[in-house]
Amino acid sequence: MLKFSGLSGALVAAAVALASGSAVAKDIVLGASVQLTGPVANTGRYYRDAYQLAVDKINEAGGVKVGNETYQLALKLYDNQSDVNLSVRQYTQLVSRDKVNFLLGPFASNFALADSAVSEKYQIPMVQGGGASDQIFARGFKYIFGTLAPASNYFGSTIEMMKGLDPVPQSVALLYADDAFDVSVAEGTRPKLKAAGFTIAMDERYSTNATDFNSLLSQLKSKNVDAVLVAGHETEILNFVRQAKSLAVAPKMYSFTVGVPSEDFRKALGKDADYAFGMAAWLPSADLKDRWFGDAAQFASAFKAKFSYDPDYHAASGAADVEALVKAIEDAGTIEPAKVRDALAKVKFESLYGQIEFDKNGQIDLPQTVIQVQGDALVAIQGVHGKIAPPKYPMPAWNAR
Amino acid sequence: MTALRIILILAALAVLAAVPWFGSDVLIQFGINALLLAVLAQGWNIIGGYTGYASFGNSVFYGLGSYGVAIAMVQWHLPFAVGLAFGVVLAVAFAVLLGIPVLRLRGHYFAIATLALAQVMTAIVSNVELAGQNIGLVLPPLNNDRLFYELSLGLLVLVTLTVFWLTRSRFGFGLIAIRENEEGAEVMGVNTTLYKTLAFALSGVFSALAGGIHAYWVTFIDPESAFDISLNVKMIIMAVFGGPGTVLGPVVGALSLSAISEFLSSEVTSVAGLFFGIVVVAAVVLMPRGLADVFRRFRKTGWRYFAENIRAHRL
Numbered sequence: 001m002l003k004f005s006g007l008s009g010a011l012v013a014a015a016v017a018l019a020s021g022s023a024v025a026k027d028i029v030l031g032a033s034v035q036l037t038g039p040v041a042n043t044g045r046y047y048r049d050a051y052q053l054a055v056d057k058i059n060e061a062g063g064v065k066v067g068n069e070t071y072q073l074a075l076k077l078y079d080n081q082s083d084v085n086l087s088v089r090q091y092t093q094l095v096s097r098d099k100v101n102f103l104l105g106p107f108a109s110n111f112a113l114a115d116s117a118v119s120e121k122y123q124i125p126m127v128q129g130g131g132a133s134d135q136i137f138a139r140g141f142k143y144i145f146g147t148l149a150p151a152s153n154y155f156g157s158t159i160e161m162m163k164g165l166d167p168v169p170q171s172v173a174l175l176y177a178d179d180a181f182d183v184s185v186a187e188g189t190r191p192k193l194k195a196a197g198f199t200i201a202m203d204e205r206y207s208t209n210a211t212d213f214n215s216l217l218s219q220l221k222s223k224n225v226d227a228v229l230v231a232g233h234e235t236e237i238l239n240f241v242r243q244a245k246s247l248a249v250a251p252k253m254y255s256f257t258v259g260v261p262s263e264d265f266r267k268a269l270g271k272d273a274d275y276a277f278g279m280a281a282w283l284p285s286a287d288l289k290d291r292w293f294g295d296a297a298q299f300a301s302a303f304k305a306k307f308s309y310d311p312d313y314h315a316a317s318g319a320a321d322v323e324a325l326v327k328a329i330e331d332a333g334t335i336e337p338a339k340v341r342d343a344l345a346k347v348k349f350e351s352l353y354g355q356i357e358f359d360k361n362g363q364i365d366l367p368q369t370v371i372q373v374q375g376d377a378l379v380a381i382q383g384v385h386g387k388i389a390p391p392k393y394p395m396p397a398w399n400a401r
Numbered sequence: 402m403t404a405l406r407i408i409l410i411l412a413a414l415a416v417l418a419a420v421p422w423f424g425s426d427v428l429i430q431f432g433i434n435a436l437l438l439a440v441l442a443q444g445w446n447i448i449g450g451y452t453g454y455a456s457f458g459n460s461v462f463y464g465l466g467s468y469g470v471a472i473a474m475v476q477w478h479l480p481f482a483v484g485l486a487f488g489v490v491l492a493v494a495f496a497v498l499l500g501i502p503v504l505r506l507r508g509h510y511f512a513i514a515t516l517a518l519a520q521v522m523t524a525i526v527s528n529v530e531l532a533g534q535n536i537g538l539v540l541p542p543l544n545n546d547r548l549f550y551e552l553s554l555g556l557l558v559l560v561t562l563t564v565f566w567l568t569r570s571r572f573g574f575g576l577i578a579i580r581e582n583e584e585g586a587e588v589m590g591v592n593t594t595l596y597k598t599l600a601f602a603l604s605g606v607f608s609a610l611a612g613g614i615h616a617y618w619v620t621f622i623d624p625e626s627a628f629d630i631s632l633n634v635k636m637i638i639m640a641v642f643g644g645p646g647t648v649l650g651p652v653v654g655a656l657s658l659s660a661i662s663e664f665l666s667s668e669v670t671s672v673a674g675l676f677f678g679i680v681v682v683a684a685v686v687l688m689p690r691g692l693a694d695v696f697r698r699f700r701k702t703g704w705r706y707f708a709e710n711i712r713a714h715r716l
Contacts, residue, residue, distance in 0.1 A: 037674050078667070081674055084619065084626060086666060089430045093667065096426040113539065113621040121544050135539050135621075178527070180536040180623070 027074040028064060028335055030055070030325065031100030033090035033115070034130075035107055038082025043314055044107050047130060049307045050318030051075055051104055057292045057302070064326050067333045073326070076100055084114050091118040101335055102126075102325050105146075107314070109133035109180075116144040125341045127324050129317030134184060137361035143337075145344050145358050147317045147324065149281050149366040151181055152188020155229055157367040158255050158277065159189075159196050161382045162227060165393050169226035169252055173202035175216060176231040182208075185231040185257060201225050208233065213240045217249045226394075228254040238268055245272055245398050252394035253277060260371060261378070274375060275395040279368035282313035282353055283380060290352035292323065299352040313353075320353035327356075354384055417554055421547040429546045431663055433618060436553035437611045439655035441632070442639040443560045444607035449637065450645030451567060452600045453580030454504065457633050458515035459608045461522050464627035465491040466609030467616035468526065471538040474617070476531055485613040492609035496602035504597040507583070519628045526624045537623025540616060549618045556614065557652065560607045565648050576600050580646075642684050644693025653692050686711060 032051060035044030055073045058064065063072045076098055080087035087106055094100045095118065103119050105112055105128020112131025119126035120141045132148035162169055172193055176186040186205070193200055201223050204216060217240075220228060228251045230237060237259045244250070253275070259265040260278020269276075284300035293299040299319065303311040324347055329335060332343035348357045354366050370382040372391055380388045421429050441463065448456045469488020473479040479487075503514050527535040567573030575596045578586035587593050616622050636655075643654020661680055665673035687707045688695050699706050 079673070081666060085434050088619065089427060089434070089663075090667070092430050093427045110537070110621060110623060110626065114619050117542050117544075117620055120542070135536075139539065139542070178535065180534075183534070183536060 026069070026071050028066075028071045028102070028329065029074045029076055029098070029100040030102050030104050030322065031076045031078075031091070031094035031098060032104035033078040033080040033087045033094070033106055035082045035111075036079035038080075040082050040108060043130075044082070046312065046314035047104075047107055047318040048077060049303070050129075050311065050315040051077070051322055053303055053306060054292070054319040054322035058322065058326055061292055064329055066329060066335060071335070073322075080106065080111070084111055087111050088114050088118060091115050092122075095119075095122040095124050100124075102329075102337070102340065104128065104318070104321050104325070105130050107131075109136060112136050112144075112146070116141055119143045123341075124337050125325070125328075125344055127321040127344065129321045130314070133180070134363075137363040141362070143341055145324065145362040145364075147320045147353065147356065147364050147366075148313075149368060150188070150363055151184035153192075153365060154185045154231065154257050154279060154368055155189040155255070156192060157370050157382050158229065158279065159192050159198075160367075161370050161387075161391065162198070162253075163196055164387075165253070165391070167252075167394075170199065171201035171223065171225050172198045172227045172229065173204070173220055173223075173225040173251075174200060174229050174231075175202070175204050175206065177208045177210075177233060177236060178205050179208050182231040182257070189229060189231075198227075206232075206236075208236075210236055211239050213243045214247065217244055217247050220251060221247065221249045226252045230254065231257045234259045234262065234265055238265065241269055241272055241276065248398050250395055250397045253391075254395070255279070255370075260373060266373060266378070271401070273373045274401070275392055276373045277381070277391070278371050278373075280313070280371055280380075281366065281368055282316045283369055283371075284311070284316075285380075287383070287385075288352050288354060289350050290323075291349075293319075293352050296352040316353040320351050320356055323349075323351050324356050414558070418551065421550045426546065429550050431659070433546065433549050433553050435656050435659035435663075436550070436557050437615055438635065438639060438659055439652045440553065440557050440560050440607055440611040441636040442643070442651035442655040443557065443564060444604045444611070445633075445636045446564060446640050446645060446647075446651045447567065447576075447607075448600050448604040450640055450647070450651065451564075451573065451580060452576045452597060454597065454601075455512045455637070456515050456601070456604070457512055457630065457637075458499070458503075458518040459604060459636060460628055460630055460633035461495065461518045462492040462605035462608035463612035463615075463632060464519070464522060464526075464624075464629075465495055465605075466612030467622045467627045468532055468538075469609065470613040470616045471533075471540055471622050472531055474540055475533075475538045481613075481617055484617075485610060488609045488613045489606050492605040493602050496605040497598060500598040500601040501594065504594065504601060516630070519630045519633065523624045523628045526628070533623075535624055537621060537626075540620045540622075542620045543617065546618075549614060552614050553611075556607070556610055561648065561652060563603070563607075568648060572596065572599070577646075638681055641691060642681070644691025647691070647693040650691050650693035657692070 034047045035041050052075060055075045059072050063070045078090040080090055103124055103126035105126055106115055107130035109131035112128050113136050116126060116136055120143050123143055125143050127145045129147040131146060132151050134150055174186055174189055176182040202219060237256045255277035260276055261280045266273045284296045286295045286297045288296035300311055303315060327349055328340050328343035328347050332339040358364055367384055369380050372379050372381050374392050381391045420432055445459050448454050466488035469491050470484035473484030473487045506514050526532045575591045578591055579593055579596060583593060639655040639658050640651040642658055644650025662677050665676045687710055689710060
């Protein structure tokens with residue numbers, strides 16, 4: 001009898017536990033391994049902070065509604081010490097031991113390439129905002145989604161703008177550094193230029209960290225090129241502009257993949273930065289509406305207030321990753337990984353980062369905003385929704401400024 | 402070697418081989434990584450521990466092995482085994498071509514010359530179309546961690562048996578003679594250039610095989626990660642921690658340091674790097690001749706062993 005009552009007591013206790021279990025707010029755990037130490041920790045922190053901020057904000061707003069239930073988000077984060085092997089193990093640990101529900105990505109393409117194999121193996125969706133390489137999405141994986149704009153489309157919006165310039169540039173030069181990223185930029189830009197009907201007068205690769213652009217600039221001058229598109233790094237572009245001035249090479253326009261949005265870059269060039277076109281993957285503007293943060297400007301100020309530094313596109317992309325997962329979970333009405341994966345493939349919403357929508361490979365296609373230095377100001381020329389402000393074009397000769 | 406010892410080693414091996422059948426996925430992945438590092442440390446032991454040439458060029462062999470597999474599989478669509486063989490051919494060719502001039506240098510000069518090799522290789526491979534330039538190569542994924550684990554374990558057994566053979570062969574004695582006194586060895590009739598080149602190549606073969614397995618397992622390589630000099634530093638630390646110039650020292654060193662590093666990085670995730678540094682510094686101060694020496698002498702001297710080391714090196 002005693003035995004029996006003990007057993008039934010246990011049953012009752014179990015039943016109570018089960019019943020109360022469903023009443024308590026449950027957690028959806030998002031797992032990530034990011035670079036908090038090591039050589040790329042400086043960029044890794046954007047992801048840690050953006051993930052945390054987005055998770056907190058969504059919880060504040062009441063959490064995630066799945067069917068009739070409300071869940072809170074929780075974040076499980078590891079430091080991969082900028083070591084690819086360790087990050088693969090940590091992702092395996094997240095899905096197999098910590099049993100997280102969904103994965104957020106690391107920073108950098110080589111990490112995303114290795115780590116996406118883990119999400120694919122365990123069939124847990126990973127939304128990553130740190131790897132832009134087309135290779136990540138060319139492997140036919142079903143569980144990887146990316147929110148960084150593809151390298152191949154960096155000059156897309158610039159070419160769009162060039163078509164509307166008066167007079168239309170006749171010949172274009174494409175110059176690019178020889179690293180993986182800039183080579184992909186060039187490979188994507190070439191067909192776009194041809195499709196738009198521009199003549200490619202020069203198509204030259206230079207070595208990364210080059211300091212001497214004299215011969216390239218002389219060629220630009222002798223071929224009388226109208227528009228110059230440069231994919232490279234900040235110091236190379238500084239040298240390029242300085243040497244263009246000293247050789248008096250002034251095409252009708254030039255545009256650079258990096259540098260122009262950075263204040264240090266514009267300070268270093270002073271007045272010579274004027275007329276330079278550039279691009280930004282993301283600007284904290286109030287035009288980008290967001291369900292949780294209001295808009296991108298409010299996101300930027302909330303981020304700055306909490307972490308005391310300004311967010312850049314890495315941070316916005318990271319926050320968008322969390323939002324994309326939440327949106328997909330709500331659309332799917334379940335936390336079952338396979339169903340959320342299908343919902344992610346169909347997701348389409350406005351966020352602080354821009355329109356979130358994945359192509360069938362899982363990559364976002366977000367056009368860059370064209371920007372130009374005009375006097376002391378940095379002006380957005382052409383954005384997601386078309387023209388914003390008139391460009392200053394053509395660029396005058398150096399001695400006529 | 403006593404029968405008891407052999408039984409103990411075989412038992413340990415059986416347990417290691419069985420890990421994929423009872424261990425968690427994380428443990429298997431950790432195992433693959435630790436075993437490959439042990440192969441690298443043991444490979445370095447041949448040139449660094451036995452021959453006395455502190456090579457910083459072993460990560461080049463590792464990279465060549467990685468690229469051998471990647472090029473064969475991605476560009477030529479050949480099977481994995483052919484890729485491994487191709488990597489080994491590359492490594493041996495490299496060891497012979499560069500070993501002959503570089504191995505003439507001694508001490509610091511040799512270390513510095515090999516230090517530059519990894520960087521040179523990065524620059525060369527970045528411009529080779531076949532190797533994917535600096536974009537790298539993406540290999541087809543193979544979700545079979547058990548296979549990778551057993552391959553790594555098999556390779557570790559192979560390299561350890563090779564080192565064991567060294568300790569009782571004419572070739573191995575020649576290498577030790579070179580380490581102890583190179584002029585003396587030459588006078589005694591050891592063909593030092595040939596011996597050193599062979600040791601360098603042998604060391605390279607195992608590093609290349611480890612690199613090849615790793616490339617297929619991680620499914621992505623680029624010049625930076627393939628010719629990573631910090632990997633070379635790791636193998637030296639592990640070999641020295643365990644005891645260079647001993648048969649089992651580098652293996653024990655690699656496995657124990659990997660375990661410590663893994664434990665720290667998952668338990669105290671943000672300051673793990675710092676703790677790991679402290680472990681290495683403490684090891685150098687307290688046991689500069691490695692774990693193998695501790696096991697040998699600790700029974701006799703007890704805790705005084707550590708104090709004596711500190712005194713002997715005036716720290």
